[in-house]
Structures are given as structure tokens and as C-alpha cells.
Amino acid sequence: MKAASGKPIELPSWAQVSHKRSAHIARVVALLERWAGEMSVPADEASRWRSAGVLHDALRDAPEPMLRALTGDGARPVEVLHGPAAAVRAEQDGERRQEVLEAVRFHTVGSTTWARTGKALYLADFLEPGRHFLVSERAYIADQVARDFDGAFRQGARLRIEWSLSQADELFPETVALWNAVR
Numbered sequence: 001m002k003a004a005s006g007k008p009i010e011l012p013s014w015a016q017v018s019h020k021r022s023a024h025i026a027r028v029v030a031l032l033e034r035w036a037g038e039m040s041v042p043a044d045e046a047s048r049w050r051s052a053g054v055l056h057d058a059l060r061d062a063p064e065p066m067l068r069a070l071t072g073d074g075a076r077p078v079e080v081l082h083g084p085a086a087a088v089r090a091e092q093d094g095e096r097r098q099e100v101l102e103a104v105r106f107h108t109v110g111s112t113t114w115a116r117t118g119k120a121l122y123l124a125d126f127l128e129p130g131r132h133f134l135v136s137e138r139a140y141i142a143d144q145v146a147r148d149f150d151g152a153f154r155q156g157a158r159l160r161i162e163w164s165l166s167q168a169d170e171l172f173p174e175t176v177a178l179w180n181a182v183r
Contacts, residue, residue, distance in 0.1 A: 007033075014089055015058040016066075027128040029053035031142065032120055038146035045116065051095070052103040052121045059086045080108045080172070110157070110178030116149070123156045126163075134163060154182045 009026055011017065017025065032053045036046040059067065060082045068074055070085040087105035095101060102111060103118035107125055111118055127142040129135075137159060144152040161179055164171060 009054055011054060011058055012090070012093055014093065016060075016062040017057060018061050021057055021060050024128065024130060025054065025057055027130045028056065028121070028124045031124040031128050035120060035124070035145045039149070041116075048097055048100050048103075048117045049120050051097070051100045052107075052117050053124060055086050055090050055095070055100070055104045056107045056121055056125060057082060057086070059089065077170070083107045083109075106174060109172040109174040111174055112177050112181045119149075119153050120145075122160075123153060126156060126160045134159065157182055 009029055011022070011025070029050060032049040033046070035041075036049050041049070059070075062082065062085065064078045064081075067078060067081040067085045070088045071081050073081060073084065084105050087101045090104060091101055099115045099117045102114060103121040105111075106114070106118060107121050110122060114122070123141070123145060127138045129139065129142070131138065141152050141155045141159065144155070157179060161171065161175060164175075
């Protein structure tokens with residue numbers, strides 16, 4: 001699996017992802033790399049973005065008992081546990097950059113404490129071009145990120161929240177707090 005840069009994407013040995021999920025991860029990493037290049041972000045920040053992209057769905061296809069055991073969370077829907085579980089597992093595997101761990105941990109629900117890495121991952125996960133809904137709207141926002149990161153983040157968060165509500169998804173407290181912080 002390779003990103004748009006041609007650099008191979010190596011998932012951690014503990015990753016549990018389907019072929020379809022691997023392709024999604026590659027598209028997320030490619031979008032993060034594109035933005036990092038267009039924005040001329042420093043190499044250490046670009047590295048954090050790439051790592052967050054690689055790790056964010058590394059346990060997306062893991063069994064529920066494993067996700068609950070890693071997170072210690074017996075209450076939340078299983079669909080939102082892969083991020084926190086991947087952050088725990090990445091830290092066990094030696095990842096020490098808190099910006100990466102927080103981005104991965106909260107990429108499905110959002111966080112008001114994120115640095116740019118978390119915001120970039122939140123956007124890339126939602127805006128990656130392999131998703132087949134709101135195609136033109138998402139592509140438009142993706143094209144704005146390098147020109148106006150904060151504005152694109154507000155637009156992306158709004159669209160992601162509206163999409164979730166249209167699908168009758170639950171809005172988590174972190175998502176509501178994120179929206180209140182960026183609107």
C-alpha cells in the first residue's frame with residue numbers, strides 16, 4: 001500500500017484492517033501529505049500528520065472484545081472505539097507524540113484540545129475522495145485546506161456534523177464541544 005507520494009504505508013504489525021479499510025487509510029494519508037506539501041508544514045509536523053493517518057483506523061476491523069479491553073470502555077458504541085484503542089496500542093508500541101495519540105484517539109468524535117494534527121486528521125478522514133456522499137461539497141472543502149486551514153476546518157466540521165445528524169447518528173459530547181469551539 002502506498003500514499004500518493006509513492007512512499008509505502010506500513011501499518012503496524014498489530015493492525016486489523018480489511019483491504020477496503022487499507023485503501024481508505026492510503027487515501028487519508030495521501031490527502032494529509034498533499035496538504036502538508038501545499039502548506040509547507042515543517043517536516044516534524046508532516047511526520048505527525050502521516051503517522052496519525054496511518055494509525056487512525058489501524059484497529060477499525062478488530063473484534064469488539066479487543067476494542068473494549070484496550071479502551072476499558074463498556075458503554076460507548078463499538079463504532080467509536082477503534083480510535084481510542086489504536087491510540088492505546090500505538091502508545092504500547094512506542095508512539096510518544098501526544099499530538100499523534102490525541103489525533104488518533106478522538107478522530108471520530110472530535111476534540112477541543114487538538115493541535116493542527118488532530119484537525120487535519122479529522123478533516124482528511126471525512127474528506128478523502130473515496131467516500132461516495134456529498135462528493136462535490138467535500139472536494140471543495142478539501143481544496144480549501146491549504147489556503148484557509150481554520151476556515152476549512154470549520155466548514156468540514158459543520159458538514160461532518162450535518163451529515164451525522166442526517167444519518168440519525170448520535171452526537172457525542174466531544175463533537176458538540178468541538179462545534180461550539182469552532183463556530
